[in-house]
Amino acid sequence: MSSKLAKSGTTRALGAMSGTSLDGVDVAVLETDGQRIRGFGVSGYHPYSEAEREVLRAALGLWHGPEVEAATKVTQAAHLQALSGVEGIDLVGFHGQTLAHAPRLQGTLQVGDGAALAEALKLPVVWDFRSDDVAMGGEGAPLAPFFHFACAKYIEATGPICFLNLGGVGNLTYVDPRFERPEDLGALLAFDTGPANAPINDLMQARLGLPYDAEGRIASNGTVEAGALELFLAEPYFAQMPPKSLDRNDFSEMIGLVKELSDADAMATLTAMCAASVAQGMEHCPERPSTVLVTGGGRRNPVLMQMLEVSLDCPVQTIEEVGLDGDMLEAQAFAYLAVRVARGLPTSAPGTTGVSACVGGGIVSQPEPE
Numbered sequence: 051m052s053s054k055l056a057k058s059g060t061t062r063a064l065g066a067m068s069g070t071s072l073d074g075v076d077v078a079v080l081e082t083d084g085q086r087i088r089g090f091g092v093s094g095y096h097p098y099s100e101a102e103r104e105v106l107r108a109a110l111g112l113w114h115g116p117e118v119e120a121a122t123k124v125t126q127a128a129h130l131q132a133l134s135g136v137e138g139i140d141l142v143g144f145h146g147q148t149l150a151h152a153p154r155l156q157g158t159l160q161v162g163d164g165a166a167l168a169e170a171l172k173l174p175v176v177w178d179f180r181s182d183d184v185a186m187g188g189e190g191a192p193l194a195p196f197f198h199f200a201c202a203k204y205i206e207a208t209g210p211i212c213f214l215n216l217g218g219v220g221n222l223t224y225v226d227p228r229f230e231r232p233e234d235l236g237a238l239l240a241f242d243t244g245p246a247n248a249p250i251n252d253l254m255q256a257r258l259g260l261p262y263d264a265e266g267r268i269a270s271n272g273t274v275e276a277g278a279l280e281l282f283l284a285e286p287y288f289a290q291m292p293p294k295s296l297d298r299n300d301f302s303e304m305i306g307l308v309k310e311l312s313d314a315d316a317m318a319t320l321t322a323m324c325a326a327s328v329a330q331g332m333e334h335c336p337e338r339p340s341t342v343l344v345t346g347g348g349r350r351n352p353v354l355m356q357m358l359e360v361s362l363d364c365p366v367q368t369i370e371e372v373g374l375d376g377d378m379l380e381a382q383a384f385a386y387l388a389v390r391v392a393r394g395l396p397t398s399a400p401g402t403t404g405v406s407a408c409v410g411g412g413i414v415s416q417p418e419p420e
Contacts, residue, residue, distance in 0.1 A: 065143040065385030069217030070298040078378040080385035096132035140410035143388030165415040176388035188405030189295035197241040197383035201233035216348025220246035241292030244327025266353030270319030278307040293404035345376040
């Protein structure tokens with residue numbers, strides 16, 4: 051291993067994340083020893099063009115073929131551009147772009163070549179974070195919970211709190227910071243709550259040619275269709291015990307439940323479905339958390355935030371209210387996980403993905419010596 055992958059001390063890692071909302075690539079620098087957060091560095095955002103977004107969208111749910119190859123090229127080029135030019139970096143955490151996720155069937159597919167990125171960037175790159183977890187019987191998702199644990203320590207939380215990420219899919223992490231390590235039994239419980247922004251974004255694109263419902267403006271003028279919401283909550287997934295995970299398109303039939311509704315009523319109903327699935331998920335928490343900290347694009351939707359405040363029995367805050375960056379949290383998470391992989395520390399546990407034992411997934415690719 052190179053000196054850039056030292057086994058102790060603080061490492062300056064650059065993480066990248068491109069989520070299922072397909073908006074772009076987030077990159078962020080984190081200073082960490084793989085356990086505690088030591089500091090935050092610069093961050094950046096590389097948006098996908100509409101043409102690139104179409105290529106990625108066409109490959110969603112596919113495992114191979116020309117659409118997947120095209121999506122891989124878009125992913126690789128966008129990440130190289132987003133990651134280039136950041137100074138003083140020791141290693142890179144590269145998640146890639148998830149196209150398909152079926153851990154009990156085909157597995158999980160994140161496209162992008164970390165070895166090629168290592169050569170292009172002349173830096174060690176940690177990638178393919180999910181495959182080992184799936185191979186050991188885990189869901190392969192969510193992976194941010196170990197970082198959420200570090201965040202809870204960083205903000206000096208004294209009791210249980212929840213992190214709620216509302217991206218394409220919603221996921222919830224229950225953190226008990228009274229434990230010493232994230233892998234300790236009882237320290238974490240994590241799972242996907244249900245669909246979040248993905249169905250809203252897809253319907254906005256299909257009906258209005260817009261990528262998302264900005265500030266919930268369309269939904270704010272609509273009425274929730276109670277019958278559609280009831281049918282949605284009858285899905286067996288919500289009764290399933292965690293850990294559990296979803297693919298972006300697992301609830302694509304939601305669109306069918308609102309197809310006869312007006313634009314405003316459809317958006318209001320899809321937004322209510324997201325909030326209701328979170329409320330269902332909260333019932334799995336071992337203790338009532340002191341607060342729910344919301345991250346991801348959903349926190350910018352005031353209609354969704356209001357619905358969460360009404361349906362959850364604890365305070366709901368955006369993550370910025372405790373001094374963290376909701377736009378960059380997942381990119382920071384993969385910087386953190388990259389350091390853990392490089393140091394042989396676990397990145398998931400039975401309580402986060404249902405894996406049979408704690409596992410540190412990921413490949414470390416080194417650039418060829420010059």
